[in-house]
Amino acid sequence: MTPIKAPRFQYSRLTTTIKLMAAAPFYLLGEAAFAVTTVDGAGEIGRPVVDVTASTQPDNYVLLRAGTLNVLAGGTTREIRASGGSTLNMQGGRVSSYSSSDTAVSLNNSNATINNATITSHAAGGLDLARNPAGNGRSSAVVNNSQIKGATYGATVTAFSNLELNGSTLTGGSQEGLRLVGGLATAVGSSITGATNGVLMNRDRTAAGTDPQLVLEGSHVEGTSGAAILVDRLITAEIDVNNGSSLVGGNGNMLELVNGGSANIRVNNSALTGDIQVGEASVLDLSLDGASMTGDVINNGGSASVGLNNGSILTGRLENVDKLAINTDATWVMVDNQQVGDLSMAGGNVKFGDTGTFYQLDVANLSGNGTFIMSADFAQLKGDFLNVTGTSSGAHQLLIASSGADPLSDERLHVVHTEDGVAQFSLVGDRVDVGTYSYGLVNDNDGKDWLLDPSNKVISPGTNSVLALFNAAPSVLYGEMTTLRTRMGELRYSDGQSAGFWTRAYGNKYEVGNDNTGLGYTQHQRGFTIGADAPLQSGDGQWLVGAMAGHSTSDLDLSRGSSATIKSYYVGGYATWMDDESGFYFDSVLKLNRLHSESDVAMSDGKKAKGNYTQNAVGASVEVGRHIKLDNDFFVEPYGQVAAAITQAQSYTLDNGLDAKGDRSSSVIGEIGTTVGRNIQLESGSILQPYLKAAVAHEFDQSNKVFVNDNSFNNDLSGSRLKVGAGVAMSVSQNLKLHADFEHSKGKNIEQPWGVNVGLRYDF
Secondary structure, three states: OOOOOOOOOOOOHHHHHHHHHHHHHHHOOOOOOOOEEEEEOOOOOOEOEEEEOOOOOOOEEEEEOOOEEEEOOOOEEOOEEEEOOOEEEEEOOEEEEOOOOOOOEEEEOOEEEEEOOEEEEOOOOOEEEEOOOOOOOOOEEEEEOOEEEEOOOOEEEEOOOEEEEEOOEEEEOOOOOEEEEEOEEEEEOOEEEEOOOOEEEEOOOOOOOOOOEEEEEOOEEEEOOOOOEEEEOOOEEEEEEEOOOEEEEOOOEEEEEEOOOEEEEEEEOOEEEOEEEEOOOOEEEEEEEOOEEEOOEEEOOOEEEEEEEOOOEEEOOEEOEEEEEEEOOOEEEOOOOEEEEEEEEEEEEEEOOOOOOOOEEEEEEEEEEEEEEEOEEOOOOEEOEEEEOOOEOOEEEEEEOOEOOOOOOOOOEEEEEEOOOOOEEEEHHHOEEEOOEEEEEEEEOOOOEEEEEEEEEEEOHHHHHHHHHHHHHHHHHHHHHOOHHHHHOOHHHHOOOOOEEEEEEEEEEEEEEEOOOOEEEEEEEEEEEEEEEEEOOOOOOOEEEEEEEEEEEEEEEOHHHOEEEEEEEEEEEEEEEEOOOOOEEEEEEEEEEEEEEEEEEEOOOOOEEEEEEEEEEEEEEEEEEEOEEOHHHEEEEEEEEEEEEEEOOEEEEOOOOOEEEEOOEEEEEEEEEEEEEEOEEOOOOOEEEEEEEEEEEEEOOOOOEEEEOOEEEEOOOOEEEEEEEEEEEEEOOOOEEEEEEEEEEEEOOEEEEEEEEEEEEEEO
């Protein structure tokens, strides 16, 4: 804006007398008795431009009619008063005022740029930005990396004027840090502190309809004994608190509205702590956008509306709030029983305090769609409660805290009431986990009441995890053993006369389900085994004895995001007899395991429950078969196998309180099948043996008891399943043999979509 210049007068004794009379008060400096230098842009009194340097004697300066004062590095002045479109430039200088009646720097329809400077009043205010009340003039000041301190207030900004603080501090010694009297102040990376209130916002009585504005960008406002911001008189203050700004009130209030003073406050990407007080006849419109606030909004006779957006979090009481809007993943955290007028939700949340503290929320009118985060105690039939006394609409969800403890009663728990029965409610994930079981939400009383019903239950994810871990141990052991062919390939290539070393890597996928218990999971197993054996010198010379060791990991994919892991470490021994003339063979294995099991349970409320335990297990198998040679190098190999696994009894507790205990469990599987294949002589001298196989397996054991919170379950997976597979074995050389195998099985309770096995044997 072009500075407004005072009209020029023709030189006369009268004009000279008037100017001297106007400047005369600046000479009366009491005991300081400093001179006054007049900087007159018209050039009639003083000079149009004055520089203050380190060698300049401290003085008082009066700027008139577009005069310019430059306070340079090291320069010091007393009071500075600028009017009539004058300009003050400070570059590292200092203002030190001792006047009890004059502000250190006063701008009237003038401008200032203050860089790396210090302005101090030892007896009055620090900085005034004013205007001529008879016109629409304005003052502005840009303050960069500077300090302004008043003995009373820090700074005053009247209507149409603008103060900009960048990386600066503004302090009021006994009163406010900043007085916005209808003006605009912007603080970027700055600090405003007042001995009473940090910022006082009220009206300019000489400029009707002008409301003060405050914009904070990464700045701090503090009232040492009062509020951070006090809005007074009949105005509507506009307040923006952005990007890490903070408000601190010594009386606990970050904002107070009094005497009909109102405010629109917008908080963006900032975290605020403190209360907001709304006085009689005042109006508050509070909006949080990607921000957090901890404190109460208390309406004492005015009007208050609150809006939460973009993940904002408000923690505190809302007293007599007329309108509350919670949108886009924002959350209101209650700290007491509450009442609100209109509650509209668009993807927001209401959290009923911490788990174990139960509150009631009374809402006059509910609309939109949102989530109510609640907790319940089934043992005492107590919980959070939502009560809509007027109209309701929309579809809302309830996220109710899960528990590892079982309810002590079969009675239903009332969680929501709507007077008109229009709004619809459902549970997040359709269930709430309470100990052994998960319960559903039911509707009653013509749609007006919503209750948790213990009769509408399925096993909880925690129970499913317990049953799966105790149930998966046998399949872990069986996957590590399998049959002789899948364990060591075609052993006849070695004629049973050579010591050898072998290794195999394997992977299996099992899908397990039990309609009686509700058990369901998918198991992925991966592992390896190494072994070594040698011919037994005694007997008929057709025996091999060996030892093996290995490790496997089984990952269990459970329902609703839960998982479990079994790590198995094992050692074992085996004895194999093969008669080359008749083709008969016998194979036996004994294996000892140490199992480390862990649960990671995803509960209905989004929390995790964990638990772990270790147990010992033993597995054994006996296999008998015959290799029958056919014409054209074809062969058929029928076999029968009995395998057994026993796991140690064990108990453990999930960290949500769910108790689990498994009896010593056992499994006995019988399998009969046949393999059909052909030996193909390659030109290189190697022998390639592709084959197909089919078998029927049957689980005989029908009783494996598991207890969850003393509720008994039978892990019965007995029944038959059909197995098919294909593989190839290859004698690469006299010493090196390779094999690979694929199989698939399907039964009533267990299906194996695939099992893969690759290995090699080296004879010495």
